[in-house]
Amino acid sequence: MTTAVASSLGTALVTGASSGIGATYARKLAARGYDLVLVARDATRLTALAGELGSAFGISADVLPADLTLAADVRKVEDRIRADQAITLLANNAGIGPNGTLLGGDIDYLDRMIAINVTAANRLAVAAAQAFKARGRGAIINIASVVALAPEIFNGTYGASKAFVLALTQALAHELADSGVKVQAVLPGLTRTEIFDRVGSSFDHIDPERVMDVDDMVSAALAGFDQGELVTIPSLQDADLLSSFNTARGALGPHLSRRLPAARYLSAA
Numbered sequence: 001m002t003t004a005v006a007s008s009l010g011t012a013l014v015t016g017a018s019s020g021i022g023a024t025y026a027r028k029l030a031a032r033g034y035d036l037v038l039v040a041r042d043a044t045r046l047t048a049l050a051g052e053l054g055s056a057f058g059i060s061a062d063v064l065p066a067d068l069t070l071a072a073d074v075r076k077v078e079d080r081i082r083a084d085q086a087i088t089l090l091a092n093n094a095g096i097g098p099n100g101t102l103l104g105g106d107i108d109y110l111d112r113m114i115a116i117n118v119t120a121a122n123r124l125a126v127a128a129a130q131a132f133k134a135r136g137r138g139a140i141i142n143i144a145s146v147v148a149l150a151p152e153i154f155n156g157t158y159g160a161s162k163a164f165v166l167a168l169t170q171a172l173a174h175e176l177a178d179s180g181v182k183v184q185a186v187l188p189g190l191t192r193t194e195i196f197d198r199v200g201s202s203f204d205h206i207d208p209e210r211v212m213d214v215d216d217m218v219s220a221a222l223a224g225f226d227q228g229e230l231v232t233i234p235s236l237q238d239a240d241l242l243s244s245f246n247t248a249r250g251a252l253g254p255h256l257s258r259r260l261p262a263a264r265y266l267s268a269a
């Protein structure tokens with residue numbers, strides 16, 4: 001029996017690692033030499049992936065089965081992030097996708113979406129930020145979506161959940177400046193995974209020119225990570241468009257909180 005030597009890069013904890021984007025991150029981070037902690041509900045798939053990546057790359061890979069709609073399971077993952085000093089990277093990826101429109105939708109499904117995409121993502125990101133800051137190093141990769149910038153596309157709760165992840169990442173980056181901890185929000189467009197299969201749909205009716213291969217998406221996101229980007233949009237050819245958007249947002253800043261209402265609102269009694 002061989003025992004893997006602990007990685008000098010440390011351990012990456014990847015949520016939603018049983019399929020799609022999370023499994024692809026696990027594979028690429030293992031190839032870089034990270035040890036892994038793989039989180040999702042499906043322990044069988046996680047164990048198979050851990051075994052495969054451990055053998056292929058000589059890394060150590062643990063599985064931590066958890067249902068992130070359950071507070072106790074989120075705590076279990078949070079405890080691992082806080083207690084395991086080897087953890088240097090959180091890929092905060094687990095999430096569920098849009099299932100129809102808001103007006104035609106299942107409101108209980110939307111509650112589960114908020115539990116995973118918002119409540120669990122927030123708890124794990126904040127726990128990692130606190131732990132990594134104390135350790136003086138680490139990185140948090142939060143998987144948002146382009147719908148964070150375009151909530152009219154798809155389901156509004158889904159878009160809002162991803163806007164939450166983007167705003168959380170921007171705020172964490174601000175608080176973690178000069179801490180040695182890196183933060184990145186990844187905003188994928190349509191990416192070929194199991195996300196739509198899980199809600200009884202598919203990518204079949206979508207123009208293939210608009211759907212990225214998951215391997216290409218994660219490779220691009222990791223290139224953005226290596227370049228130190230705070231926000232990475234793998235599909236965006238013209239990076240100046242994002243810079244202009246950020247410049248316009250920054251220009252609003254000094255005008256957002258004042259003692260008096262704006263002149264155009266002063267006419268009503």
Ligand SMILES: NC(=O)c1ccc[n+]([C@@H]2O[C@H](COP(=O)([O-])OP(=O)(O)OC[C@H]3O[C@@H](n4cnc5c(N)ncnc54)[C@H](OP(=O)(O)O)[C@@H]3O)[C@@H](O)[C@H]2O)c1
Pocket residue numbers: 015016017018019020021022039040041042043066067068069093094095096097116143144145146187188189190191192193194195196198
């Ligand atoms: N695919 C896209 O077009 C796209 C675009 C933008 C953003 N995203 C985001 O990318 C992330 C990953 O999605 P994906 O596209 O890779 O979809 P996916 O293939 O369906 O993977 C989703 C992952 O989340 C896990 N998960 C689902 N419910 C969970 C729960 N209750 N507790 C713990 N883990 C749970 C799943 O594992 P188990 O079933 O084993 O629990 C699976 O590993 C999501 O946050 C999604 O919103 C996807």
